[in-house]
Ligand SMILES: Cc1cc2nc3c(=O)[nH]c(=O)nc-3n(C[C@H](O)[C@H](O)[C@H](O)COP(=O)(O)OP(=O)(O)OC[C@H]3O[C@@H](n4cnc5c(N)ncnc54)[C@H](O)[C@@H]3O)c2cc1C
């Protein structure tokens with residue numbers, strides 16, 4: 001490959017997502033004269049716009065798809081190559097693209113992102129959602145669908161079950177409560193009423209220092225519907241009364257074939273056992289469907305709780321796998337258990353002069369006690385930015401220290417139309433049983449959870465407009481001993497900001 005090099009760039013970045021684009025921007029601003037190339041498979045790049053630093057570590061921004069010319073106009077030394085990398089030879093410092101061209105690099109950063117970890121490959125009835133194309137495909141298929149099955153309990157599933165209208169949704173989760181990647185059973189219970197739109201509920205303040213939640217029995221189910229006249233079904237716990245329905249017209253409109261009705265049925269603590277076509281189902285001796293239902297759906301899903309549901313298609317919202325394949329053959333990359341390229345505290349992989357950032361990599365340095373990696377826009381931006389700085393520092397022989405953004409995990413997002421802020425060890429991750437929780441919950445308004453370890457705040461979940469993020473961030477960062485404040489910490493009648501001034 002080495003002798004076929006069309007050109008050698010000082011820096012090559014692979015991937016036009018948030019991580020790659022931010023890395024390009026940072027490198028270009030650190031070394032404006034450097035000759036650099038961005039190799040990306042798609043025609044567009046992802047740009048961060050309206051960036052706002054909300055507090056020391058919390059940040060908010062929009063993500064926009066833009067033509068790559070915008071980036072080239074901004075950075076005259078940048079060449080954008082629209083092709084996918086087919087192979088990499090780290091020894092000769094060169095890579096080959098699918099259109100047969102070979103490029104050399106002095107320093108390379110791999111920002112190839114991830115792809116949906118599908119329940120099954122090559123089944124036309126199982127969709128994953130990742131990019132604009134897959135989202136459009138989903139929208140198109142949904143417009144003709146009467147029932148879909150959503151499998152998974154993370155970010156995508158939470159968004160979908162809330163947004164999809166005009167189509168019955170069966171939501172299969174393997175846990176005891178919804179949204180396990182982002183919060184616990186208490187927060188799940190706070191959010192669940194949002195699945196039942198248009199039922200006004202009086203806000204009642206309740207302050208709890210511990211929570212207990214009735215958990216659905218294994219394989220239990222719950223049904224939530226936006227239709228006031230619909231019957232409640234199911235064997236799991238039901239929510240007495242429910243919050244005002246969320247604004248369905250905000251954001252993307254995801255509408256099925258049956259206008260006007262929305263129904264989400266939850267199947268807890270189960271996974272997918274098998275996926276059949278109607279013909280396969282008829283031949284299956286274990287099928288548990290009533291005969292009149294067989295054959296009326298194109299695909300059937302048998303769950304581990306013994307139930308089988310027919311549907312128009314299945315959404316596999318079951319996480320991501322790092323896109324490492326084109327880079328591995330013939331090289332000696334150390335991979336993490338989750339399949340990501342291992343990177344050290346300078347974002348360097350185990351191969352010389354090769355860095356990685358964003359969803360494709362796994363942070364393998366010794367983490368700060370309050371930080372963990374999650375595959376999110378925020379971290380893709382932070383890693384891209386920091387990698388750009390590391391690459392520049394290394395060629396300029398300047399020292400560089402791990403950026404402050406890796407001190408504290410922080411994420412702002414929106415679920416079920418509530419603002420959600422996650423800080424530090426928000427679910428007590430890695431703390432074993434060595435922590436206590438303080439919880440304040442106002443039904444339909446806010447859910448505040450604080451994780452304390454040894455009397456110090458180590459994490460928090462803030463749902464709703466709590467306005468507590470900055471104060472809590474400071475309390476986590478300064479590790480003040482909060483023992484003497486006890487439950488007063490969450491007393492809604494105390495202005496906590498004044499308290500700690
Ligand atoms: C539906 C959905 C909703 C999400 N919502 C949120 C959210 O609300 N908040 C949040 O923080 N995060 C969210 N995320 C996660 C977030 O989008 C990702 O963590 C982030 O975009 C990762 O950025 P990246 O640059 O590492 O990878 P990507 O954005 O995946 O970019 C990878 C790039 O690499 C290119 N590429 C891949 N392979 C090659 C190759 N061989 N050669 C050349 N180019 C290649 C691709 O074309 C692409 O341009 C969401 C994800 C999904 C799928």
Ligand SMILES: NC(=O)C1=CN([C@@H]2O[C@H](COP(=O)(O)OP(=O)(O)OC[C@H]3O[C@@H](n4cnc5c(N)ncnc54)[C@H](O)[C@@H]3O)[C@@H](O)[C@H]2O)C=CC1
Pocket residue numbers: 119151152153154155156157159173174180181270271272316317318319320374375376413414
């Ligand atoms: N608002 C936000 O911050 C959002 C973030 N995202 C991010 O986008 C990426 C993709 O999202 P998701 O696919 O939702 O991934 P995810 O990692 O958030 O959640 C995956 C879920 O699937 C479950 N799961 C895994 N394998 C399974 C199986 N075989 N059967 C049943 N369940 C299984 C896991 O327990 C987990 O609940 C993630 O990195 C996520 O963090 C996505 C949407 C919104």
